[in-house]
Amino acid sequence: MDAPRGQDIVEARWHAVREDGRVHDELFHAAYQEPRLRQLFPWTGTGELHFSRCTEPRWTWDIPYVQPASGGGYWVSGPLRNESVGPAATAKEAVAMIVERLPLSCGPAFIGTPEELEINPRRGPSSLAVAPGALQLHQFVTEDEGMSDDSDFEVISRLWQEFWVAPFPARLRGVELAGQDMVLLDADLAGCVSTWVNNGGELDAWRLGILGECLTALEEALPQITDAEGLDYYRRLHHMSRLTLMATPQATG
Structure with a gap:
């Protein structure tokens, strides 16, 4: 075939x-x-x-x-x-x-990863922006850090910036665990945290509901992750998402 x-x-x-x-x-x-x-x-x-x-x-x-x-x-x-x-x-x-803001020479989607696109000669002369950590490893703040003496917003903002540069675990691409597509689960939780940070520590009711639902889904999927890199990645995502949920007692909007 x-x-x-x-x-x-x-x-x-x-x-x-x-x-x-x-x-x-x-x-x-x-x-x-x-x-x-x-x-x-x-x-x-x-x-x-x-x-x-x-x-x-x-x-x-x-x-x-x-x-x-x-x-x-x-x-x-x-x-x-x-x-x-x-x-x-x-x-x-x-x-x-x-x-109006598409990159120069933005053509049909390339079959492969951002890293493969970066080195492929037919991608054209445009500048390729990928999540920075896709090309390099990054040291995270440990989960034991807790909220320390900083404000909730300062801690979660720092965790978000550190998480954002982390490479997605390659072995979990296209994988479903506990009925969840792990890539989409990552996107949903990261999107909620990003919105919370960009809104100065606030979430609307719709995203707050999604955050809670996805956090529960991740807790069901975590025990099924056997890859060490993937487990570390999603434990940190869980920690950051849980802190965000705890720091948002009431929805806005």
């Missing part, structure tokens, strides 16, 4: 995004109808719609992403978590804002 073509992989992923219901229909259709986005690999997290120039995680982070705004409409952020583009009244407007 022939290996699937890149176009088939991307199209199948768009179908999966439509079926999982994480993204508003209006936003999905606006993005899918734009040819320059439809050729990219979509992925989602807590209502966010992201676009990657490669098909394997951790995906590229050189394209802005969009999520519903708390007061209606949409908000375009990125490419990185700590960067913001601005509000959009409609899904079409949000899509246009993303298209």
